Amino acid sequence: MDDIIVTTSCNVDGYKIVKYLGIKQGIVKINSGIRANSRETLDDITVEAINEMKQKALMSGANAVIGVEISVFEIQTGYYLESIGTAVLLKKNID
Numbered sequence: 001m002d003d004i005i006v007t008t009s010c011n012v013d014g015y016k017i018v019k020y021l022g023i024k025q026g027i028v029k030i031n032s033g034i035r036a037n038s039r040e041t042l043d044d045i046t047v048e049a050i051n052e053m054k055q056k057a058l059m060s061g062a063n064a065v066i067g068v069e070i071s072v073f074e075i076q077t078g079y080y081l082e083s084i085g086t087a088v089l090l091k092k093n094i095d
Helices: 039-059
Strands: 015-030 064-075 078-092
Touching: 015 039, 015 064, 039 064, 039 078
Parallel strands: none
Antiparallel strands: 015 078, 064 078
């Protein structure tokens, strides 16, 4: 999955967007036993959510996810970390 581009921006220098393939997300539940200052564990959860989002993007034919945002939210069953962005197909600019 390392060959897919993930960025918070809405474009990628040197590429043009050929096709928009929809919004993709990855959601991971944060276990109640995690301490708030446990940076490594939170980083691991973030990577897991991003990887889930990337996998969904790849399955739709994308080679990039743009406009990525990370957020934490609470619902009745606990806290969740979400990674969400727009899957796109990029083509390298030929100059």
